[in-house]
Amino acid sequence: MGHAMETISFDDFLKIELRVGRIASAEVFAQARKPAYILHVDFGSEIGVRKSSAQITAHYRPDELVGRLVVAVVNFPAKQIGPLMSECLVTGFHDERGDVALCVPDRPVPLGTRLL
Template sequence: MDTIGFDDFLKVELRVGRVTHAEVFAQARKPAYVLHVDFGEEIGLRKSSAQLTALYPPEELVGRLVVGVVNFPPKQIGPLMSECLVTGFHDEHGRVALCVPDRDVPLGTRLL
């Protein structure tokens, strides 16, 4: 594992957002959803492709808090321009479990 300095860590903007809409991303090569995530007034609404279909139906994602990287450049994923990266962890079966705060925090709060 490479080590990084704290200044490198600070370059990554990990922020809390709330999923406002989740829909099946039919054009994705691997099963995925298109998530619309509200990161608060300063950052606003961002879209992301997320391979969460194995553990979450789309209706269960709406209203959930998530942690996302908001300072990556936009990335074209098929017909979708992904504007953030919603974070998660692979479980023992390779399914993605969301990385989430365990308490309500204001939208846009930065992980430190």
């Protein structure tokens, strides 16, 4: 039987600012409790560069993340994660082993473009 989902209104959905950004830098987050990277994501001139902690170490190395487009929530409040103030939530999906695969656009789109 399927998972029971809570329904939301379209207005609720529109409150979520899912935007496209390009990873400008990625480094190992040595102080994280679970393996993670610190990402600096460029969302273009309107939003700028935001930091995020991402537990994506199973599928990606820092050097191969730089330059990639990602989808992130940019209107959550900043969250303290150890010594890092995370300013956005980079999105992804758990694979069959529970490791995270990034949610990415399949074509180039301008930085800061909003998902609708």
